[in-house]
Amino acid sequence: MQVARNKQRRTERRADLVDAARRAMLEHGSAVRLNQVAEVAGLTSGAVLYHYPDLQELLLEAHRAGMERFYDQRLRAVEGVTDPVRKLVMTITSGLPVDSEDEDVRLLCELGGAAGRNTVYAALLTALYDRQVSMYQVILEIGAAQGVFSLKDPSLTIGRNLVALEDAYGYRMMARHPSIDHAAASRLILDYARLATGHPLPAD
Numbered sequence: 001m002q003v004a005r006n007k008q009r010r011t012e013r014r015a016d017l018v019d020a021a022r023r024a025m026l027e028h029g030s031a032v033r034l035n036q037v038a039e040v041a042g043l044t045s046g047a048v049l050y051h052y053p054d055l056q057e058l059l060l061e062a063h064r065a066g067m068e069r070f071y072d073q074r075l076r077a078v079e080g081v082t083d084p085v086r087k088l089v090m091t092i093t094s095g096l097p098v099d100s101e102d103e104d105v106r107l108l109c110e111l112g113g114a115a116g117r118n119t120v121y122a123a124l125l126t127a128l129y130d131r132q133v134s135m136y137q138v139i140l141e142i143g144a145a146q147g148v149f150s151l152k153d154p155s156l157t158i159g160r161n162l163v164a165l166e167d168a169y170g171y172r173m174m175a176r177h178p179s180i181d182h183a184a185a186s187r188l189i190l191d192y193a194r195l196a197t198g199h200p201l202p203a204d
Contacts, residue, residue: 014051014061017041021062026106030114030121032059056120063111063124066104070095071131084143089201091139092193093186095132095166100176109174132166133159143197150198158196165189 020041024032027040034055038045052058074094081087097105108125115122136159143149151158169185180188187203194201 010051017043017048017051017058018061018065021058022065022103022107025059025062025110026103030059030110030118060120060124063107063121066107067124067128069104070108071128071135075135084139084146084148085199085201088136088139088143088193088197089190089203091136092162092166092189093182095163095170096182096185096189097170097173098182100173102174105170105174109171129163129167132163135159136162140197143199148199152196152198158193161196162189162193165192 017037021032021037024037024040028036034045034048037055037058038048041048048055048058052061074091077094078087078090081090111121111125115125133156137155140149140151140155140158144151144155166189169180169188172180173182173185190201190203
């Protein structure tokens with residue numbers, strides 16, 4: 001019983017440290033230092049290293065926690081949806097920031113800014129992009145097989161464009177563009193999806 005309690009406490013402390021690392025990166029950027037993470041966590045640097053001997057590992061865990069939202073959580077959200085039209089619309093609208101203060105997207109922007117200097121970050125972002133494209137491909141191909149969509153390009157091309165539009169409009173939102181919010185960005189991406197699928201997709 002004591003072993004189980006200790007394991008649970010260790011798991012909770014590591015989760016707290018991942019959250020602290022996320023908050024520290026939001027404040028100090030992707031080049032955040034160990035003492036800055038420790039300060040946010042309310043611990044000493046040694047206590048942080050006890051749970052994560054490699055700071056880079058902790059930062060990667062913090063990034064993965066944010067990235068999960070844009071693939072794993074989106075898949076779960078449409079898991080029980082059988083209509084490819086509804087599934088496509090839901091997937092498009094869930095791929096954008098909620099607003100300009102969206103912390104998960106701010107972290108991804110930090111990751112993107114550092115990707116040119118950090119091959120691990122670059123690989124993480126590339127993997128996320130490819131997984132999101134595959135997610136769209138499945139929806140598009142099922143819709144085409146059912147005769148619902150009439151794809152104007154290969155599903156790979158459409159999927160890549162959809163993810164690229166999410167990224168581009170998401171960045172505009174984070175940069176506080178005065179005329180691009182979640183609703184406007186969704187409409188713009190859906191306009192492309194209508195052309196690409198030959199279907200008059202409904203608004204979200």
